[in-house]
Amino acid sequence: MHESEVLYAVVQFDGTAQRTVRRVVAPFPDRSSAALFAVDNDLRNYTVGPMSFAVPTRAVPVCHGVPTPRAGGS
DSSP states (O other): OOGGGOOEEEEEEETTEEEEEEEEEEEESSHHHHHHHHHHTTOOSEEEEEOOOOOOSSOOOOOTTOOOOOTTOO
16 A cells, blocks of 8 residues: 555553553544644654554345335335
8 A cells, every 4th residue: 555545643642651542633644744733732642653444354245135125016
């Protein structure tokens, strides 16, 4: 995937523990925009990273139990 197709997020951590996420702000078109947002909003303890969207990895089965319309009905 080209960098121009990637969106970025600012992940702010709790000040007491680097593993506790305090807030996620997204999307940004590039790393610089995300970092500028963090600086402009006086965020501390943050990182900028590429975003991923959770999508199904396999097709959903087609339902075979859908009734067909009745003849003569509208």
